[in-house]
Amino acid sequence: MNTPLHLDLLNDEERFSSSPIRMRVMLPLTTSFVTLCLLLWWSLLCLRTHSQAQYKEALQQAITSLTPAHSAVLALRAQEQEYRSIVRQLGLYKNARNPYGKMLSNLAEHVTPTIQLTQLSVPPPQPPAADPANPLFGPTNTFEAVTLHLSGRTGGEHPSEAVNTLLATFRTPAFTNVFRTAVIPKGSFRQDVARDPESREILLFDITCDCVPRRFE
Amino acid sequence: MTLASPIMKWLAPSMIRSVVISVAALVIGLLILFLGALPERTALRVAGDEAHTLDVRLSQMRATVATAEHQKQACDKLMAERDALVTSGVIEPLLGSFSMRGKNLLDPIARQTGFHIDGVRELQPIPLQLPKPAPEQLHYRQPVEFTGQGSYTQITAFITQVEASQPLVALSGLLILSQPQTPETHKAVITFEWPAKGEKIKTDKLPKK
Numbered sequence: 064m065n066t067p068l069h070l071d072l073l074n075d076e077e078r079f080s081s082s083p084i085r086m087r088v089m090l091p092l093t094t095s096f097v098t099l100c101l102l103l104w105w106s107l108l109c110l111r112t113h114s115q116a117q118y119k120e121a122l123q124q125a126i127t128s129l130t131p132a133h134s135a136v137l138a139l140r141a142q143e144q145e146y147r148s149i150v151r152q153l154g155l156y157k158n159a160r161n162p163y164g165k166m167l168s169n170l171a172e173h174v175t176p177t178i179q180l181t182q183l184s185v186p187p188p189q190p191p192a193a194d195p196a197n198p199l200f201g202p203t204n205t206f207e208a209v210t211l212h213l214s215g216r217t218g219g220e221h222p223s224e225a226v227n228t229l230l231a232t233f234r235t236p237a238f239t240n241v242f243r244t245a246v247i248p249k250g251s252f253r254q255d256v257a258r259d260p261e262s263r264e265i266l267l268f269d270i271t272c273d274c275v276p277r278r279f280e
Numbered sequence: 281m282t283l284a285s286p287i288m289k290w291l292a293p294s295m296i297r298s299v300v301i302s303v304a305a306l307v308i309g310l311l312i313l314f315l316g317a318l319p320e321r322t323a324l325r326v327a328g329d330e331a332h333t334l335d336v337r338l339s340q341m342r343a344t345v346a347t348a349e350h351q352k353q354a355c356d357k358l359m360a361e362r363d364a365l366v367t368s369g370v371i372e373p374l375l376g377s378f379s380m381r382g383k384n385l386l387d388p389i390a391r392q393t394g395f396h397i398d399g400v401r402e403l404q405p406i407p408l409q410l411p412k413p414a415p416e417q418l419h420y421r422q423p424v425e426f427t428g429q430g431s432y433t434q435i436t437a438f439i440t441q442v443e444a445s446q447p448l449v450a451l452s453g454l455l456i457l458s459q460p461q462t463p464e465t466h467k468a469v470i471t472f473e474w475p476a477k478g479e480k481i482k483t484d485k486l487p488k489k
Binding site: 086087088090091093094095097098101102104105108109111112115116118119122123125126129130132133135136137139140142143144145146147148149150151152153154155156157159160161162163164165167168170171179180181182183184185186187188190191201202205211277279 | 292294295297298299301302303305306308309312313316317320321323324327328330331334335337338341342344345347348351352354355358359361362365366370403406407408409410411413414415416417418419421423432433435436437439440441442443444447448449450451452453454455456457458471475
């Protein structure tokens with residue numbers, strides 16, 4: 064009976080795997096390498112954070128040194144805006160200025176001897192509509208209507224013709240730069256009943272002219 | 281240790297050393313990762329964002345400062361424009377009264393044209409429309425009523441000359457009444473208005489742009 068005898072004379076630590084990669088060497092090597100990489104990454108991050116902090120400090124210093132000049136320019140800008148707004152507000156007023164002197168002077172030349180004007184009026188403007196919640200914000204309307212009322216007397220052979228001629232004059236280019244419309248209100252052409260009987264042939268009349276509105280624009 | 285003991289017995293001592301070193305390296309690596317690198321990366325990102333913000337701010341400031349000369353010229357030009365407008369006809373009270381100022385301004389013209397001023401009255405100021413953006417220094421319309429007498433020619437000459445000599449004056453009301461006793465002389469109530477300096481209000485109270 065030949066029984067094969069197998070003798071294993073190797074110690075445990077002397078055993079080798081058939082694999083070319085030895086786990087007991089590779090495992091600590093790999094983990095140590097990864098740890099070293101992480102350490103290196105952390106160091107790089109620290110370095111970059113430090114340089115970033117220095118860059119930030121430099122920026123802060125530059126901002127601090129530039130602040131007075133910057134504030135001065137901002138103040139200039141605010142001042143310019145304020146001047147611009149004042150000029151605009153006064154401009155709104157200036158644009159809404161309609162001269163009447165020349166028209167009033169011309170008017171006398173067109174009144175015939177048979178007409179006597181007794182009253183000429185331009186009523187003062189109505190108080191402008193303002194936002195009651197914010198009265199400081201000024202009026203909300205941008206234009207203001209202007210009306211001129213004329214009252215007079217006329218006599219002679221054809222009193223109505225003289226008034227109609229005057230009315231027609233108000234529709235000529237000499238007046239249309241000031242008047243938009245000119246009408247004799249209904250019922251305003253009437254006899255002068257208040258005076259003595261001799262004056263009953265005299266007619267009273269009114270003319271209402273809508274002037275070019277004042278535009279605060 | 282009860283569980284580890286059989287494994288330890290089974291593993292070779294060199295392998296045990298290797299495992300211990302590996303575990304230690306792994307623990308150190310994880311500590312570096314979670315306590316060092318990742319917080320540092322977050323800090324770096326925050327610092328980067330802050331630096332970018334500062335950089336943008338600095339660039340804007342430099343761009344703003346670069347316009348200083350141009351800004352000054354524009355400001356001076358507008359100031360001159362405003363001053364020209366103000367001196368051309370924005371009125372201020374004389375001895376605390378706008379009627380005194382109005383009389384002071386128009387008396388010479390009245391004398392020149394023959395229109396006789398009997399009385400001057402200061403009317404309620406009228407608010408003036410606001411541009412956008414609104415100024416802090418507001419202006420309003422200040423009407424002043426002149427009552428007087430003169431012929432139609434004198435009255436119209438007075439109005440014409442006032443309008444010609446005062447660039448910002450506006451005729452805002454007029455009443456010419458013929459008087460039966462004196463057909464050549466009429467009674468006139470003339471209202472002129474000027475812009476006047478109003479109050480200065482704080483920016484936060486002004487309408488938004």
